[in-house]
Amino acid sequence: MDNRINEIRRQVRALRVSMMEAEAIMREQINRGEDCAFVARDMIKMRTVMSRLVEERAMLGDREPILLSGGFISRRPKAERPIALPPFKRRLMPVAVRAR
Template sequence: MDNKLNEIRRKIRMLRTEMLSAEDNIRKQVNRDEDCSVAATHLMAMRATMVGLIGERNRLGGEERLLNVDERLKLEVRAASRKPSTGMPGGRER
């Protein structure tokens, strides 16, 4: 079951990358005032596939908890507040 779950997660990652690329292409077409209906239809099909993969992943017990706004902001503040170390390796200062 873990192999099946990992395979689904891999498909989701690949599909997300492909969707980002398709969205970028649609933006470029819109900016050039070109027809993007084919690309948009393809993106909608990818979204439907994504919903199916996520449902299958969740049925197999691989559901991932999404953070709420407060939790995301706390993570971003912690990441921004980390300061790079200025000392030498081993903790010795000059």
């Protein structure tokens, strides 16, 4: 039983990596204005396989999260931190009186 759980975990890790690569390819195709239907169909197939593997893993009693080492791809570019400026101190000035 432990061998089957380990095999499922290995397959899930491989599927996650493949899905991230397919997502990156699909984003590039979208940015170029190309048709990405083929890659999208492959991703849907990978998701169905993944959901079946997760169900089987849960039936075998494994509930621990499956982590990828360094496999996180950020969807957004990192935001630049604003430069902290010193607080601006306002000084009151007397209003000049208009001569009529």
